[in-house]
Amino acid sequence: MARTRAAFHDPEGDRYGLPTFWWRGAPPGYATRRQLRAAGLRPGGQPIAAQVMWRGVGGDRVAYLYKVDLARPKRTATPAQRAAIDKALLARRTCSTCHTVRWYFIPRSLGECLDCAEGGTP
Structure with a gap:
């Protein structure tokens, strides 16, 4: 050994x-x-x-x-838990300024989508 x-x-x-x-x-x-x-x-x-x-x-x-x-x-999530997770993930992708749902998560440092942060139109 x-x-x-x-x-x-x-x-x-x-x-x-x-x-x-x-x-x-x-x-x-x-x-x-x-x-x-x-x-x-x-x-x-x-x-x-x-x-x-x-x-x-x-x-x-x-x-x-x-x-x-x-x-x-392993424990699996209930349908209500899955719905809550889906809703939270959708909220992370929705811009607070223009209310557009983006394909990416909105950066928390900016608080809005990249288009709104640059000052351009969405």
């Missing part, structure tokens, strides 16, 4: 407090938040089960792992 891998191999958690594995060395049944999300799952309130450590730019890096069998399905 390479020295780098051996430095992060602690499956019992004696050295780091959590079971620790090297990069791509975690056993099946564990996943990061990003991997859970890709599978349509979420941690669901479970504690961190293990961690993956590796040497990165600026020092040692860590990614926390959760047990896949304890993960819950």
Whole structure:
């Protein structure tokens, strides 16, 4: 086993407090938040089960792992929540000066669309 891998191999958690594995060395049944999300799952309130450590730019890096069998399905937004999100996104694209709906989000620093901010006609 390479020295780098051996430095992060602690499956019992004696050295780091959590079971620790090297990069791509975690056993099946564990996943990061990003991997859970890709599978349509979420941690669901479970504690961190293990961690993956590796040497990165600026020092040692860590990614926390959760047990896949304890993960819950991702929650989906209700129709009312989706409608509220759509309404809020529409408001971000509507100019407060000329009331035109733009294809881009209105910059908050300007408070109006780019045409109105330049002083031109929309």
